[in-house]
Amino acid sequence: MEGFVQHYHVAIVGSGFAGTILARVLNQVGLRVILLERHRHPRFAIGESSTPLAAIAMERLARRYGLADLGWLAAYGRWMEHIPHVRRxxxxxxxxxxxxxxxxxxxxxxxxxxxxxxxxxxxxxxxxHWLREDVDAFLVQRATGEGVDYRDQVDVDRVHHAAPNDWVLECRRGESRYALRADVLIDGSGAGGLLATTLSIGSRLECTTLxxxxxxxxxxxxxxxxxxxxxxxxxxxxxxxxxxxxxxxxxxxxxxxxxxxxxxxxxxxxxxxxxxxxxxxxxxxxxxxxxxxxxxxxxxxxxxxxxxxxxSRVQRWRANAAGPDYAMLPHTYAFLDPMFSMGIAWSLRGVERLALVLEGALRDDALDGSAIASGFQRYAGMLDAEAQQMARLLEGAHLAMDDFELFTAQSFLYFVTVTYREVEERLFPEGREGAAPAWGGFLGAGNAAWENLLEESRQRLGRLSGGRDEAATERARRVFVEWIARAIREHNVAGLADPARRNLYPVDFDVLVERAGLLGMTGDELRAKLHLLRG
Missing domain, CATH: 3.30.9.100 (D-Amino Acid Oxidase; Chain A, domain 2)
Structure with a gap:
């Protein structure tokens, strides 16, 4: 071992888009960060399809931390104007x-x-769609230009938790070996699961049928x-x-x-x-x-x-997402299925939350361990609730997959939840009643009504998939579709479950204005804010 290098506030393992963005925002607020990558950019990666909620998170991060390029990545037009060389x-x-x-x-x-x-x-x-080999490399290039300590082709051979807020990472790059210390360790290694291996964190895959x-x-x-x-x-x-x-x-x-x-x-x-x-x-x-x-x-x-x-199996779901001085990024903690493109948006929500916790724990040049522990406990609880909610949705979708009418109805649970949240976060960018939008539960997690709805849907579809009486099953199918339409009514600002649309749903601002009451607004109030919905 050639000796210790600089002490860091935060060590992040894995330079995918989430790990790199987190390193950049922490660097912006004055934390000493090291970003470690086992491979070298550009490199192949999947997890490529963005969504409106991901765009909103990118725009929030761009504004809060002065990182304009994150806003460029949030919309196709801006991307083509500013960084057309980054493929998408x-x-x-x-x-x-x-x-x-x-x-x-x-x-x-x-x-x-x-x-x-x-x-x-x-x-x-x-x-x-993000061509990840270009996007990830672009973000790392921006990070190094801003002064983030980035090291690639590094194998972390051993992780030692010496004491609370004292991690020692023994690293190797070719023939060079060294150790570094950090107060906080963030795992963005994905399926590799550095922390899960180091701390013998178990699996929760028994909690899903996927x-x-x-x-x-x-x-x-x-x-x-x-x-x-x-x-x-x-x-x-x-x-x-x-x-x-x-x-x-x-x-x-x-x-x-x-x-x-x-x-x-x-x-x-x-x-x-x-x-x-x-x-x-x-x-x-x-x-x-x-x-x-x-x-x-x-x-x-x-x-x-x-x-x-x-x-052979894509699912992973760790038993715990965080401890007093460590945390996993969402894609390292759990991955269930790429359907509905939830991964980028969920990962960015995790980045926002970790950044808020660590930024808020900075006291002069030191991190407040108790503030981190409290924030990471909240973070772990949110990720657990969100993974359970995604499992309910996806298990229902898989049960319905052989029947397109049932599948379509089940998909509306996803689309209604995220479109309502998207509209709310665009109209109220600072949140309602002082609540930071980043802490809002993804896919309705933390909201008992939405959790119960997705669970009931999953159970109904389970009973339907086991039906043998064709006539009874046909009646039950109609009942299910009608039940979904009623269940989503109070949040259906997008006008879904409308037979007149014949399964082709545009973005319809007239429908949104008509349903302004679902957002606690009048039509005139919403019409005056429509410009906010266009990003």
């Missing part, structure tokens, strides 16, 4: 298709196998999916979800003719494929895509930019 894809909303094996996808006048939910009224303020593997890659040369009637945005300028018998597939198109693709496979589907000798990522991809003629046609000429990868 236009995302106007969420697109879903229901597939049947051996059949071409056919749209119908009622769009009963197609659902589009717009997330923005125009390209200018739209969300984006159990899926994945094959994924970036591909080039894919064709268009299908010829469908016009919707509120071009169908494929979106996070595209293909619902399959084996699970579901995502397609996230970038602007440079590359797409991020992946197939999430249920455990029974994986076992069936394995029994037939289909085990490699390439064989799984070819077999599953080949069963669906529209997908087979779309990807007939596609080739992987790098080899297909596979994971």
């Amino acid at each position: 894809g236009l995302k106007r909303g969420f697109t879903f298709y229901q597939h049947r094996r051996g059949e071409l996808f056919q749209d119908t006048p009622e769009h009963d196998g197609r659902l589009l939910v717009a997330a923005s009224p125009s390209d200018e303020v739209a969300d984006t 159990d899926t593997g994945v094959v994924y890659a970036h591909v080039e040369g894919a064709g268009p999916f299908a010829d469908v009637s016009a919707g509120p945005y071009p169908d494929e300028k979106a996070a595209v979800h293909h619902l399959l018998r084996e699970g579901w597939m995502y397609v996230l198109p970038f602007d440079h003719a590359v797409a991020s693709v992946g197939i999430l496979l249920r455990r029974d589907a994986l076992e069936h494929l394995a029994a037939s000798g289909v085990t490699s990522p390439e064989a799984v991809w070819e077999t599953v895509v080949g069963r669906y003629p529209s997908l087979a046609r779309q990807f007939a000429s596609a080739s992987a930019v790098q080899p297909l990868r596979g994971e």
Whole structure:
């Protein structure tokens, strides 16, 4: 060991977008931060699809900490104006298709196998798919330019918790070895789980029924999916979800003719494929895509930019997200399923919360350990409640996946929750009644009514999926769909569950103004603030 290097207030392990943004904001408020990365940028990563709530968090961080580039990343128009060299894809909303094996996808006048939910009224303020190798490298470059101590190609060989607020990390880069000390340790290592290994933190995966593997890659040369009637945005300028018998597939198109693709496979589907000798990522991809003629046609000429990868199980859920002087970023603490693109927004909420705790604990040049412990306890409680809420939503979605009408109804629980929160946070950027928006529960977590609603939905879908009497099941399906429409009514500012829309939902400001009362406002009051909703 060559000796100790500088003492830091905070050590962050992992330089994905969340770890790097956290390092930058802490550096801005005067904390000494070191950011450690095992690999070297640019490097491949997934977790690429942003959402309006992610954009709002980026804009808050940009304003609070004087980091203008975070605001550029929050909207497609600003991105193209300021950093067009950082590759990305236009995302106007969420697109879903229901597939049947051996059949071409056919749209119908009622769009009963197609659902589009717009997330923005125009390209200018739209969300984006982040090409992570570019975005993460860009953020690290900004961090080093601002003076963050960044070290790549570093292996953390040993972590020692010497005393409260005293961590020792033994590091190695090539033949060079050194140790560093930090008051607080933040784990952004993702699936690697540095803290979980170091502190023997267990798993909570027994708390969810979700159990899926994945094959994924970036591909080039894919064709268009299908010829469908016009919707509120071009169908494929979106996070595209293909619902399959084996699970579901995502397609996230970038602007440079590359797409991020992946197939999430249920455990029974994986076992069936394995029994037939289909085990490699390439064989799984070819077999599953080949069963669906529209997908087979779309990807007939596609080739992987790098080899297909596979994971036997994507889910992780640690038993604890934080302690008195350590914390995991959300994506390290738990990951359940990429459906609905929740990852970036949830991670950024975690960044905001940790920044507020650590900023508030700074006393001259020292950190107040008791303030950190209290804040991290609150942080851990929020992440636990939010992971449970996401599990309820996603378990229900997986139960409903074989029935598009039920799945559509279940998806409205997500869209109503996040659109209501988005509108509220844009109209009241400082929060209501003095509550910081970053501490608001993601997906309604912490709100007993919303938690009970998602739990009841999951249980109803569980009973429906086990039904054997077709007539009774059909009646129960209608009851479920009608129940969802009633249950979301008090927060449905987006006008979802409207049969007249035939599953094609634009951003409709007229509907929002009509429903201003749901936000505690008059139509005139809301109309005067509409400009705030365009980012």
